[in-house]
Amino acid sequence: xxxxxTIFTSRAVPIPAENVDTDQIxxxxxxxxxxxxxxxxxxxxxxxxxxxxxxxxxxxxxxxPEMAGRRILLVGDNFGAGSSREHAPWALSSxxxxxxxxxxxxxxxxxxxxxxxxxxxxxxxxxxxRLFELLEREPDAELTVDLAEQGILLPDGSTIxxxxxxxxxxxxxxxxxxxxxxLSKEPEIEAWxxxxxxxxxxxxxxx
Amino acid sequence: xxxxxxxxxxxxxxxxxxxxxxPGAPAVLAVDLHLVHEVTSPQAFTGxxxxxxxxxxxxxxxxxxxxxxxxxxxxxxxxxxxAAAQVRQLEANCAEFGIxxxxxxxxxxxxxxxxxPQLGLTQPGMTIxxxxxxxxxxxxxxxxxxxxxxSEVEMVxxxxxxxxxxxxxxxxxxxGRLTPGVSAKDxxxxxxxxxxxxxxxxxxxxxxxxxxxxxxxxxxMTVCNMSIEGGARAGMIAPDDTxxxxxxxxxxxxxxxxxxxxxxxxxxxxxxxxxxxxxxxTIDADALEPMVTYGTNPGxxxxxxxxxxxxxxxxxxxxxxxxxxxxxxxxxxxGQPILGQKVDVVFVGSCTNGRISDLRLxxxxxxxRHVADxxxxxxxxxxxxxxxxxxxxxxxxxxxxxxxxxxxxGCSMCIAMNGDQLSPGQYAVSTSNRNFEGxxxxxxxxxxxxxxxxxxxxxxxxxxxxxxxxxxxAMAAVGGR
Numbered sequence: 001x002x003x004x005x006t007i008f009t010s011r012a013v014p015i016p017a018e019n020v021d022t023d024q025i026x027x028x029x030x031x032x033x034x035x036x037x038x039x040x041x042x043x044x045x046x047x048x049x050x051x052x053x054x055x056x057x058x059x060x061x062x063x064x065p066e067m068a069g070r071r072i073l074l075v076g077d078n079f080g081a082g083s084s085r086e087h088a089p090w091a092l093s094s095x096x097x098x099x100x101x102x103x104x105x106x107x108x109x110x111x112x113x114x115x116x117x118x119x120x121x122x123x124x125x126x127x128x129x130r131l132f133e134l135l136e137r138e139p140d141a142e143l144t145v146d147l148a149e150q151g152i153l154l155p156d157g158s159t160i161x162x163x164x165x166x167x168x169x170x171x172x173x174x175x176x177x178x179x180x181x182x183l184s185k186e187p188e189i190e191a192w193x194x195x196x197x198x199x200x201x202x203x204x205x206x207x
Numbered sequence: 208x209x210x211x212x213x214x215x216x217x218x219x220x221x222x223x224x225x226x227x228x229x230p231g232a233p234a235v236l237a238v239d240l241h242l243v244h245e246v247t248s249p250q251a252f253t254g255x256x257x258x259x260x261x262x263x264x265x266x267x268x269x270x271x272x273x274x275x276x277x278x279x280x281x282x283x284x285x286x287x288x289x290a291a292a293q294v295r296q297l298e299a300n301c302a303e304f305g306i307x308x309x310x311x312x313x314x315x316x317x318x319x320x321x322x323x324p325q326l327g328l329t330q331p332g333m334t335i336x337x338x339x340x341x342x343x344x345x346x347x348x349x350x351x352x353x354x355x356x357x358s359e360v361e362m363v364x365x366x367x368x369x370x371x372x373x374x375x376x377x378x379x380x381x382x383g384r385l386t387p388g389v390s391a392k393d394x395x396x397x398x399x400x401x402x403x404x405x406x407x408x409x410x411x412x413x414x415x416x417x418x419x420x421x422x423x424x425x426x427x428m429t430v431c432n433m434s435i436e437g438g439a440r441a442g443m444i445a446p447d448d449t450x451x452x453x454x455x456x457x458x459x460x461x462x463x464x465x466x467x468x469x470x471x472x473x474x475x476x477x478x479x480x481x482x483x484x485x486x487x488x489t490i491d492a493d494a495l496e497p498m499v500t501y502g503t504n505p506g507x508x509x510x511x512x513x514x515x516x517x518x519x520x521x522x523x524x525x526x527x528x529x530x531x532x533x534x535x536x537x538x539x540x541x542g543q544p545i546l547g548q549k550v551d552v553v554f555v556g557s558c559t560n561g562r563i564s565d566l567r568l569x570x571x572x573x574x575x576r577h578v579a580d581x582x583x584x585x586x587x588x589x590x591x592x593x594x595x596x597x598x599x600x601x602x603x604x605x606x607x608x609x610x611x612x613x614x615x616x617g618c619s620m621c622i623a624m625n626g627d628q629l630s631p632g633q634y635a636v637s638t639s640n641r642n643f644e645g646x647x648x649x650x651x652x653x654x655x656x657x658x659x660x661x662x663x664x665x666x667x668x669x670x671x672x673x674x675x676x677x678x679x680x681a682m683a684a685v686g687g688r
Contacts, residue, residue: 018529019504023643028622032289034249034296046645078405084340086356107440112356167232182366185235188227199239200459202269202307
């Protein structure tokens with residue numbers, strides 16, 4: 001039950017590192033929470049903060065004053081590798097990120113993001129390069145992310161088209177979640193279970 | 208009767224578990240076994256309560272505490288208040304929803320990917336999920352097993368199903384035979400060093416070939432465990448007699464006539480002759496050396512006698528920057544040998560290499576030897592059962608006599624959530640699965656390697672080649688201290 005994903009315009013934060021893993025996005029010591037709140041402070045924690053909790057000098061790109069409120073990240077290849085921790089998209093979402101642009105995403109991270117209203121957008125290598133060049137030339141360039149049209153509108157009026165799983169698109173646009181969809185399949189699940197008895201009972205012999 | 212096209216094991220398990228599929232939508236895939244732990248489940252249970260839902264199939268669900276728990280004396284309370292609260296919440300959630308829990312103090316406690324196979328819950332042909340990326344471990348039994356996020360944990364708790372797109376397949380053929388001193392861990396580190404950490408994205412690995420057939424179940428688990436480090440959510444090995452022998456007689460394995468029927472069914476699972484894969488790679492086991500990582504992801508691995516690569520040799524600017532950054536973090540020089548690099552800590556354990564056969568390998572190296580001065584060696588069994596077994600076999604005595612710490616079961620320094628961690632700047636040889644920046648403690652530096660290499664390095668005090676045993680002590684003179 002997330003907000004419907006609507007068209008939006010934002011400046012972007014460039015993070016050119018490749019293979020950014022989920023341990024960088026949220027270090028493991030922040031996984032002891034039992035809710036989803038407050039994870040924005042853990043986002044890229046060890047890239048942003050010194051041991052004593054003060055900001056690094058110079059600050060990591062996210063903490064530059066002009067980056068506040070930006071909702072798009074432009075990141076290097078294979079973003080989100082590693083752990084299945086959904087804390088990574090929770091932290092990104094709670095910082096305000098709505099879309100991430102890269103050449104590729106790790107599978108579990110991509111799935112987790114889509115369930116939290118964070119849109120992973122895959123672009124080809126040439127476009128990726130062009131976007132980094134654009135942000136270097138015009139750091140305050142505004143991009144418009146239009147999920148319905150599957151396009152990103154650039155300041156020069158050109159559009160980058162992107163592909164997305166049509167089911168995921170429908171869910172994001174409607175703001176409905178997959179659990180609701182699965183619950184609507186109750187009759188089918190019941191029929192399947194009737195025909196396929198469970199192969200184990202974990203309760204047997206357990207304390 | 209129609210003749211079906213040759214199918215892979217993935218195709219077969221997939222077809223067996225599709226509940227329904229709307230046009231254009233992912234399949235609703237039935238889940239046979241759901242493993243739960245304290246770190247990725249609390250928000251899922253909260254979600255269930257908020258919607259007034261219950262756990263659909265508690266008998267196909269099993270929980271344990273492993274990630275955030277201490278590996279010190281279990282009779283003492285957990286000092287970390289957050290970790291303690293997380294464990295209490297798991298206990299309360301399991302009690303409320305009727306999920307069997309192998310928690311602290313239970314003889315079945317252990318790392319979630321160690322206890323599933325140990326209890327015989329992990330079986331061929333199953334779909335298995337867990338809110339943990341190393342769920343790929345269970346693929347060693349010919350199960351389709353993969354990690355999921357917390358939203359999906361909630362979906363599986365509520366419906367015992369998941370929405371999934373059918374994966375592409377990737378054959379990893381390992382032919383030949385491993386030479387002495389080279390182990391299962393070296394196979395998987397070699398694979399990832401060749402294809403990179405995104406190489407398997409969107410695919411399921413199927414490991415085939417004579418070298419894979421020659422592995423024990425525990426060795427197969429080590430290989431499948433790190434499939435995710437190559438980007439594949441799952442990795443599988445078709446079941447065979449080795450699989451059946453391992454399972455027979457385990458607490459949750461079928462028994463009597465059910466056993467025979469199950470084996471007949473499992474024998475139909477292997478990939479058919481003539482089935483095709485979307486991608487393939489072949490590795491020659493005879494040519495493999497012990498592997499060790501030098502950088503900050505598991506793809507940055509080299510044969511142990513090689514030198515650390517130079518950024519200037521990287522044609523791609525992105526890869527050059529990544530390597531420069533990794534070497535800066537690791538404080539290693541381009542072109543330096545990795546052998547002889549000093550080591551502060553050695554960690555033997557984790558869901559990758561925390562099983563009894565891993566501990567036997569390490570103990571074999573450490574017997575009648577002692578860890579080098581100034582080196583901390585931690586041996587953390589993968590489960591309480593592994594711990595008891597190691598104590599009965601006398602392995603724990605060997606570890607203690609060698610100067611190692613012998614601890615309680617858990618994830619420990621693999622993920623460093625529980626206080627078992629490196630200090631900034633320290634170097635560790637670790638049998639775990641990730642060498643990301645800060646993974647084993649903020650500022651800590653990890654060399655991933657096999658239990659043999661880890662034990663040899665603990666004795667030498669530097670990264671050491673287990674093939675140089677006996678006489679490994681002389682390695683201490685190579686570099687470092």
